[in-house]
Amino acid sequence: MSILVYIENIEGAFKKSAFEAISYAKAIGELTQQEVQALSIGQVDETELNKVGKYGVGKVIRVNTDKLSQFQNQAYAAVIADVARQVGATSIILSNSFSGKGLAPRVAAKLEAALIDGALELPTISGSSWEFRKSVFSSKAIATVETSAATKVITLNPNTFEAKEADTPISVEDFQPSVQDKDFSIIIKDIVRATDKVALPEASIVVSAGRGMKGPENWGMIEELAEILGAATACSKPVSDAGWRPHAEHVGQTGLAVSPNLYIAIGISGAIQHLAGVSSSKTIVVINKDPEAPFFKVADYGIVGDAFDVVPRLIEALKLKKG
Amino acid sequence: MKILVCISQVPDTTSKITFTDNNTAFNTAGIQFIINPYDEIALSKAVELAEGGQGNVTVIHVGEAASDATIRKALAIGAYEAVRVDAVPRDAWFVANQIANYAKEQSFDLILTGRESIDYNGVQVGSYIAELLGIPSIAIAKKIEINGTEATIDREIEGGKEVLSVSLPIVIGAAEGVAEPKIPNMRGIMGARSKPLQVISPIDVPVLSTIKQYESPAPRGAVKLIEPDNVAQLVELLHSEAKVI
Numbered sequence A: 001m002s003i004l005v006y007i008e009n010i011e012g013a014f015k016k017s018a019f020e021a022i023s024y025a026k027a028i029g030e031l032t033q034q035e036v037q038a039l040s041i042g043q044v045d046e047t048e049l050n051k052v053g054k055y056g057v058g059k060v061i062r063v064n065t066d067k068l069s070q071f072q073n074q075a076y077a078a079v080i081a082d083v084a085r086q087v088g089a090t091s092i093i094l095s096n097s098f099s100g101k102g103l104a105p106r107v108a109a110k111l112e113a114a115l116i117d118g119a120l121e122l123p124t125i126s127g128s129s130w131e132f133r134k135s136v137f138s139s140k141a142i143a144t145v146e147t148s149a150a151t152k153v154i155t156l157n158p159n160t161f162e163a164k165e166a167d168t169p170i171s172v173e174d175f176q177p178s179v180q181d182k183d184f185s186i187i188i189k190d191i192v193r194a195t196d197k198v199a200l201p202e203a204s205i206v207v208s209a210g211r212g213m214k215g216p217e218n219w220g221m222i223e224e225l226a227e228i229l230g231a232a233t234a235c236s237k238p239v240s241d242a243g244w245r246p247h248a249e250h251v252g253q254t255g256l257a258v259s260p261n262l263y264i265a266i267g268i269s270g271a272i273q274h275l276a277g278v279s280s281s282k283t284i285v286v287i288n289k290d291p292e293a294p295f296f297k298v299a300d301y302g303i304v305g306d307a308f309d310v311v312p313r314l315i316e317a318l319k320l321k322k323g
Numbered sequence B: 001m002k003i004l005v006c007i008s009q010v011p012d013t014t015s016k017i018t019f020t021d022n023n024t025a026f027n028t029a030g031i032q033f034i035i036n037p038y039d040e041i042a043l044s045k046a047v048e049l050a051e052g053g054q055g056n057v058t059v060i061h062v063g064e065a066a067s068d069a070t071i072r073k074a075l076a077i078g079a080y081e082a083v084r085v086d087a088v089p090r091d092a093w094f095v096a097n098q099i100a101n102y103a104k105e106q107s108f109d110l111i112l113t114g115r116e117s118i119d120y121n122g123v124q125v126g127s128y129i130a131e132l133l134g135i136p137s138i139a140i141a142k143k144i145e146i147n148g149t150e151a152t153i154d155r156e157i158e159g160g161k162e163v164l165s166v167s168l169p170i171v172i173g174a175a176e177g178v179a180e181p182k183i184p185n186m187r188g189i190m191g192a193r194s195k196p197l198q199v200i201s202p203i204d205v206p207v208l209s210t211i212k213q214y215e216s217p218a219p220r221g222a223v224k225l226i227e228p229d230n231v232a233q234l235v236e237l238l239h240s241e242a243k244v245i
């Protein structure tokens, strides 16, 4: 019995969520006195691999063949399951990222494992029974999921478990996986990625704006505020429906669910469908000119005022603070 | 081209979510059920393809007879026929096994699901089905184009997209952008009544996990209001009190 944590990289760099997953795996390892190994697939250099040790996991299994240099859902799932079997891992941990969401069910099916998706915290363990908490009903509620399955695949929600540094020397072992040609049936024609911006699903701060902004031409101040805070930008559904912002920014019940440390809502009324996807944010700031806006009921801090007046001032105040 | 669309029903998005039986079961009293919004997008895409002359659409739902109204709505939107697996949709693994079991005899070219259901938010059923059938899958797609036996798909990734091409068959989870949700018209609604709805029995699937308990999120304290001409105070509070900047 041991724990395997799959750590995802983007163009050779591990994501923040990968370090969170490492820390989470390490904590479960301590709870259950199991060894933890990290699995990296694709081309990642030594300096980057050393970072795994920084978060307290010393054993790294590296799979780096030409064919696996780019993400392939079926092939990566086959590799993860194969490595899990080889090392006798009975808990397999992945980030609940876009790629992780596609991998986890396949890995679970291959290993006949229970799948716990979007774990919010460490499990409560008593004997062979593990209990996890996860968001359901688009974060309108939380469910406790119990499993006694011998093998478990667990995906960790980004931003819910803090990556903790704990320097450990690493040893890297190369692994030759058995993959079949049919696992490479998808051809990647293009990858479009805005690398200069913070990715919304992983962001610890999100600046989000709604119809109160009147039109796409007014998003300059939203982006400026986000930039100063190192935040990602988001929007309400009518804003992306109108094409003011891309769909990928739409948060809420029918958009992305996010739970950053800080969510700043500007000119968003706080409809139930919007709140569903954002209410698990740790701190919520609402800027709205209508004192009756429902969003104020779930906010920690609020400013009743005109966004066109408040946001530029907020930018100034933050600049001053930063010096 | 044969298209299968997997439909779940979920509480209307305005529903207040409460629980019964000592918080062990979702309280369905007074809840209006709708087709899961992402499944509606998937179905609308399938109907669009069929209307463009690319095949016909079957919808499949795992659920009890009480969901027949939801299935009829899917038929009204434009599916040709429906299948209901007569069972409580216990969890994603159970549902996926039922659908894969039906689909394996039918050689569908395209199987569409919604990216996730807005009740249990698992993002699992599609990938499970694909794994069970041994075919490729895209869990979250923002755009789908079909050209003969080739699909071109935009897959959502953090901060962008991958443009992928793949030969059918494939399972795809539809997200926003794939299609505009279609609203059934009168002819569709009338026609839906006489379209075939086949009811089949479930297969056995082992239970791997169960929901023990539900809770509502902890309520927040009262909002601290800050004067609009004193934003510096907000910055200070976020820094020293909330400790988030």
Ligand SMILES: Cc1cc2nc3c(=O)[nH]c(=O)nc-3n(C[C@H](O)[C@H](O)[C@H](O)COP(=O)(O)OP(=O)(O)OC[C@H]3O[C@@H](n4cnc5c(N)ncnc54)[C@H](O)[C@@H]3O)c2cc1C
Residues within 6 Å of the ligand: A209, A210, A211, A212, A213, A235, A236, A237, A238, A239, A250, A251, A252, A253, A254, A255, A266, A267, A268, A269, A270, A271, A272, A273, A274, A277, A287, A288, A289, A290, A293, A305, A306, A307, A308, B013, B037
């Ligand atoms: C099935 C379904 C699913 C849905 N899913 C989602 C979802 O996932 N996400 C989502 O966001 N919505 C969703 N909605 C839509 C939701 O019901 C609301 O319509 C939407 O969230 C409102 O967006 P908004 O707050 O930007 O706009 P509005 O409701 O129009 O609110 C604009 C706000 O801006 C304020 N304002 C205006 N001018 C200013 C100013 N100068 N300065 C400061 N404040 C100003 C106003 O006081 C108001 O509160 C869904 C709806 C349905 C039916």
